[in-house]
Amino acid sequence: MELDQLKEMWSDVGSKQPGTSAEELQGMLQKKSQSPIAKMKRNLTWELVTIVVFYSITIFSMRNYEKIFASFTILLLIIGLLFAIYFYFKYRLLQSMECITCEVKSNLQMQLQTLEKYVRIYFVFGNLLTPIVFFVTGFITYMQRDGDLTISPLRFWTIFSIIGLLFSVAVYFLNKWYLHTLYGQHIQKLKDILQDMEELK
Amino acid sequence: MTNNAEQEFLQLINQNQGIVRKVCHLYGRNDTDKEDLYQEIVIQLWKAFSSFRGEAKFSTWMYRIALNTAISNLRKQTKKVALSFPEFIPHENADTNEEKIKEEKLTEMYAAISRLTEVEKAIVMLYLEDKSYEEMEDILGISNGTLRVKMNRIKDKLRSLTKAVQYGT
Numbered sequence: 001m002e003l004d005q006l007k008e009m010w011s012d013v014g015s016k017q018p019g020t021s022a023e024e025l026q027g028m029l030q031k032k033s034q035s036p037i038a039k040m041k042r043n044l045t046w047e048l049v050t051i052v053v054f055y056s057i058t059i060f061s062m063r064n065y066e067k068i069f070a071s072f073t074i075l076l077l078i079i080g081l082l083f084a085i086y087f088y089f090k091y092r093l094l095q096s097m098e099c100i101t102c103e104v105k106s107n108l109q110m111q112l113q114t115l116e117k118y119v120r121i122y123f124v125f126g127n128l129l130t131p132i133v134f135f136v137t138g139f140i141t142y143m144q145r146d147g148d149l150t151i152s153p154l155r156f157w158t159i160f161s162i163i164g165l166l167f168s169v170a171v172y173f174l175n176k177w178y179l180h181t182l183y184g185q186h187i188q189k190l191k192d193i194l195q196d197m198e199e200l201k
Numbered sequence: 202m203t204n205n206a207e208q209e210f211l212q213l214i215n216q217n218q219g220i221v222r223k224v225c226h227l228y229g230r231n232d233t234d235k236e237d238l239y240q241e242i243v244i245q246l247w248k249a250f251s252s253f254r255g256e257a258k259f260s261t262w263m264y265r266i267a268l269n270t271a272i273s274n275l276r277k278q279t280k281k282v283a284l285s286f287p288e289f290i291p292h293e294n295a296d297t298n299e300e301k302i303k304e305e306k307l308t309e310m311y312a313a314i315s316r317l318t319e320v321e322k323a324i325v326m327l328y329l330e331d332k333s334y335e336e337m338e339d340i341l342g343i344s345n346g347t348l349r350v351k352m353n354r355i356k357d358k359l360r361s362l363t364k365a366v367q368y369g370t
Contacts (some may be wrong), residue, residue, distance in 0.1 A: 003328065003356055004271060006310050010223075010329040019218050025211050028243045035241060035274060068259070091314050101249050103342030104323065107269050193272060196320045197343055 036186060037097050037111075044090055050099045051083055071140045079133055086125045105197050112190040119183050123175055130171040134164045209334050210250050213259060214243065220263050221246075223330075227314070228271040242270045257339070264327070264340045272319045306363075313362035320354050328352060 020028075032038065055076060062072050097114040099107050136161045142153075149156060216222075221242050229235030245266050253262055310360060320341075327337045334345045343351070 003310070003359055005330070006307065007329050009307075017217065022211050022215065025214055026207070026238050027241060029207070029247050031244060033241060033244045033248070034237070035245070035270065078221060097271070098269075100245050100266050101252060102265070102269075103340065104236075104265065104268050104272060105342030108273060111273060190273075193319055196318050197341070200349075201277070 037094065040097075041094050044087070050088060055080065059086075071144060075136050075140055079129070079137060082125070082129055082132070086121070086129075089121050090118060093121070096160045105194070108190055108194055108197075112187065112194065115183060115187055115190070119179050122167070123167060123179055127168070127172055131168045133162060134167060138164070206250065210247060214246065217260060217263055220260060221267055223326060224264075224267040224271050225325055228319070236276065238271060238274070242267045245270045262334065263339060265358065268323050268326075268340065309363045310359065313359045316362055317355065317358070321351070321358070324348065324351055325355060 032042075058072075058076065094113050096110075097118070098111055102110070142149075142156065151159075221239055224242065225238045227234040229238050236265050246263065249262075249266055253259070314322065317325065323341060324337065324343075332340070337343070337348050338345050341348070346354060
């Protein structure tokens with residue numbers, strides 16, 4: 001059988017199936033999209049909600065500790081500012097990640113480029129924020145307990161830096177693995193499809 | 202969006218349901234998958250409806266969204282699953298020998314199409330829909346020349362795949 005013979009019958013595909021009723025269609029319009037980008041947008045919203053809840057609980061529980069409250073407020077402000085930049089970039093990228101009404105090829109190219117940028121931002125911020133938070137916390141702890149430290153400042157900072165370095169290296173590999181698990185397959189599939197669209201060997 | 206827009210949209214979808222059904226038929230792996238894809242395409246069409254200004258034909262606009270959704274959904278596919286027997290084949294009435302042979306050949310062709318890549322399936326679908334290469338270019342964004350070469354290769358591939366199905370390889 002040739003494809004052209006199938007062409008003769010193709011117009012009938014689906015015609016014997018009962019059509020979706022207007023009520024069913026209307027019901028579909030109320031449902032949430034399950035596309036990968038829609039899910040990423042929802043995940044980002046959840047990340048934001050988690051951070052806000054975490055911040056509120058932390059500030060609420062720290063209000064009784066007057067001695068360190070001011071220092072923690074500064075710490076939270078620094079981290080909060082970095083998170084705000086991070087969320088802004090991610091949100092902007094997600095908004096421009098797809099053009100569903102564009103030609104299929106240009107839409108896929110746009111998705112691939114934007115997703116790669118998105119993963120880079122995720123990776124860079126994830127790796128930067130961890131040591132920043134760690135060392136700022138260490139600095140505040142040091143300033144607060146300056147007088148009551150049982151070890152010398154040099155020893156404190158040496159131990160602290162070694163732990164920080166090991167922690168940052170671990171976070172680097174964890175981030176790499178996590179991002180690959182989340183988006184690696186998706187990126188590879190997009191690349192394969194685009195290559196299939198361009199390939200003419 | 203207003204109720205009027207919703208009514209207009211529902212009417213247009215009703216008139217063009219066949220396009221969405223066919224895309225789901227080619228890309229869905231089973232009935233549930235086809236229904237999920239159908240729903241997702243309808244949602245995407247609705248979300249984009251306010252931006253439709255009639256510059257392109259409604260069907261072209263619909264093909265773009267339906268194929269973009271089906272291809273970029275990238276659901277996990279561990280193995281290729283043969284497409285279900287198309288409902289337009291009168292297999293229960295295939296009494297004569299000639300009809301039985303035709304039915305078998307159609308089944309082979311369908312099994313072969315299910316083994317094509319996502320992009321090849323899109324090209325085959327538009328070809329079966331009798332779209333010109335210019336229209337295919339407008340929907341897929343692949344140049345006319347590349348599409349012609351690809352179409353010839355797909356036909357060759359389908360020939361060898363149907364032979365492979367015949368001999369059970």
